[in-house]
Amino acid sequence: MKRAMYYVARGLSRQLGELTEETDYGKLQKVYSIWVCYDPKMPRRLKNTASRYKIKKEDFFGKVEESAADYDLMEVVMVRLDAMAESNEELFDYLKGILTNNKEKIIRHTGTLSDDIIEEVDTMSGVGALIFETARTEGLAAGFEQGLEQERRNQIEKLLRKGKTPEDIAEYNDYPIELVKSIQESLTD
Structure with a gap:
């Protein structure tokens, strides 16, 4: 998780480059980082879970109205798939289909597909195969x-x-x- 937060923080700082007296912090745009973890050695408590981490304001003395756009500038989505077991959650099932190049799972979650797209799905390699290659x-x-x-x-x-x-x-x-x-x-x- 710390690695993911580090990446979004770096993405945020890269938007401004070197800081000077004239740095315009108003130009900062929100940075998102989405992680799909597919590790057979993942602890059981993490398998088939998805979490979102973002900055949230909490007033603890008084109440201040501020636009979330001014402080909520980093968000991480962590999706953890169970590499060994099936899931009833459509998102997990679909992502597993993509990672393993299981065209039946992909088609099941994308609805009716044209022959052209089915042919493309037949010939595509999964992300896992791409990483391996x-x-x-x-x-x-x-x-x-x-x-x-x-x-x-x-x-x-x-x-x-x-x-x-x-x-x-x-x-x-x-x-x-x-x-x-x-x-x-x-x-x-």
Whole structure:
């Protein structure tokens, strides 16, 4: 929850940038952050719940009339789905359908759909699949980069063992001289 509040606070502060004597706080607009949590390890008491957190004025001495637009500038909605069990709540069922790419659940909650939209639902991937694919792609890119780094290191080590100078290796292969020298030092350790 603190993380969500931090994000809306940052979103609010980003609207003004650097504060000066001329800062116009009247330009601030309300910031919303909606979180959909879908974690099988979530505590039971939180599963299939939704909560809204916002700023609310409370007069404790006297009564002051103020527009909520002047102070209610941050709101967080936290939806916590039970990853393992079904829910009778339509919102939870629909969101689970989206996250798991369950087209029957999606169609059940969106009503009658045209053939075009049904075809799109058939071919869409759920948000979970999208997150997985993004992470997989990033992991592959990182792995590829690590492989290139290791190959570069192996090549430098091989040339150093053949008696090439760090300067020649760096110049011929367009490597930073610091990299070649650090690899040379690691070979002598």
